[in-house]
Amino acid sequence: GLKQLVGESPVFVTVINKIPAIARCDATTLISGETGTGKELCARAIHYLSPRMGKPFVPVDCGAIPTELMENELFGHVRGAFTGASLSQGGVIQEAEGGTLFLDDIDALPLSAQVKLLRLLQEKEYRRLGSPKVRQADVRIISATNRELDEEVRREKFRQDLYYRLNIIPLMLPALRERREDIPLLARHFLGKYAAKFNKRVTGLCSEAMQILVLYEWPGNVRELEYVVERAVVLTEHAVIPGADIDLPSRRAIRPRKSFKEEKAEAIAQFERSYLEGLLVAHQGNISRAARTAQKNRRAFWQLIRKHQIDVQSFKRG
Ligand SMILES: Nc1ncnc2c1ncn2[C@@H]1O[C@H](COP(=O)(O)OP(=O)(O)OP(=O)(O)O)[C@@H](O)[C@H]1O
Numbered sequence: 001g002l003k004q005l006v007g008e009s010p011v012f013v014t015v016i017n018k019i020p021a022i023a024r025c026d027a028t029t030l031i032s033g034e035t036g037t038g039k040e041l042c043a044r045a046i047h048y049l050s051p052r053m054g055k056p057f058v059p060v061d062c063g064a065i066p067t068e069l070m071e072n073e074l075f076g077h078v079r080g081a082f083t084g085a086s087l088s089q090g091g092v093i094q095e096a097e098g099g100t101l102f103l104d105d106i107d108a109l110p111l112s113a114q115v116k117l118l119r120l121l122q123e124k125e126y127r128r129l130g131s132p133k134v135r136q137a138d139v140r141i142i143s144a145t146n147r148e149l150d151e152e153v154r155r156e157k158f159r160q161d162l163y164y165r166l167n168i169i170p171l172m173l174p175a176l177r178e179r180r181e182d183i184p185l186l187a188r189h190f191l192g193k194y195a196a197k198f199n200k201r202v203t204g205l206c207s208e209a210m211q212i213l214v215l216y217e218w219p220g221n222v223r224e225l226e227y228v229v230e231r232a233v234v235l236t237e238h239a240v241i242p243g244a245d246i247d248l249p250s251r252r253a254i255r256p257r258k259s260f261k262e263e264k265a266e267a268i269a270q271f272e273r274s275y276l277e278g279l280l281v282a283h284q285g286n287i288s289r290a291a292r293t294a295q296k297n298r299r300a301f302w303q304l305i306r307k308h309q310i311d312v313q314s315f316k317r318g
């Protein structure tokens with residue numbers, strides 16, 4: 001359900017609050033977001049809050065199935081459909097009957113399969129490979145992508161008509177670096193999870209460790225944060241994890257292609273925001289103490305907070 005989705009930041013909550021209504025309506029849903037942002041978790045939440053909850057949730061990773069096998073995977077085949085097809089076999093559409101089919105990495109779906117999927121969405125009908133018999137299907141389709149699907153449409157890698165069909169209800173998950181306020185909450189959540197799993201007496205993260213986590217860019221988003229906390233719990237010999245036990249890849253190189261001026265302005269804005277958030281985490285939202293550490297006066301400090309629209313209140317609990 002929704003309880004597994006940890007996060008209290010406004011950008012995250014706005015998205016998550018849509019899930020119950022999406023679950024009820026049975027419409028085709030496209031979840032987009034970078035890798036590790038929780039797309040599959042949301043898809044499952046939608047299924048298990050929907051009237052289809054008693055029927056199967058079937059995930060299919062379109063990126064992991066070879067192009068020539070994709071249609072077989074989806075639609076199944078009849079005996080003799082191709083060399084080696086000695087038995088008839090249903091595909092995942094049949095497996096998901098009455099339930100939800102989750103098509104992950106939908107952008108990787110081959111064009112030939114796209115045509116057939118469109119037909120399924122429009123007519124609720126399909127045929128097994130090698131069979132003239134039309135079958136009825138009652139499945140809800142939720143798909144996910146970590147690419148800009150409209151860009152794939154422009155590049156003619158993805159059919160526009162299918163894109164519109166899949167995207168009846170869009171759900172866009174924010175990157176973790178766009179909701180850094182949630183990092184302390186998530187870190188504590190995973191710390192509790194892995195302390196219990198490995199039966200270790202680890203009770204928290206020191207403020208320096210937390211600051212390191214809040215400042216990092218998280219290209220792998222929540223999944224990466226989960227691994228990092230898991231590793232720290234496993235490796236640490238302290239009850240409160242010190243900064244030295246947080247193991248992160250070194251800062252990624254800056255992307256080229258932008259002008260020096262743009263790159264610099266962006267880097268500064270990013271630095272300011274991260275620096276402020278790191279301080280606020282370390283001082284639990286206490287502005288006077290944070291400003292003193294930064295050696296800035298309170299007024300200048302507040303100006304920066306407002307400039308970056310940081311919610312100071314969210315650093316005060318926990
Ligand atoms: N908001 C969240 N609260 C708790 N755990 C989360 C949250 N978001 C993601 N996770 C955890 O992070 C991991 C990755 O999530 P998930 O598999 O849903 O990501 P994804 O968007 O499907 O990634 P990919 O594009 O790489 O498939 C999972 O272990 C999931 O439980």
Ligand SMILES: [Mg+2]
Nearest residue numbers: 039040104144
């Ligand atoms: Mg996934």
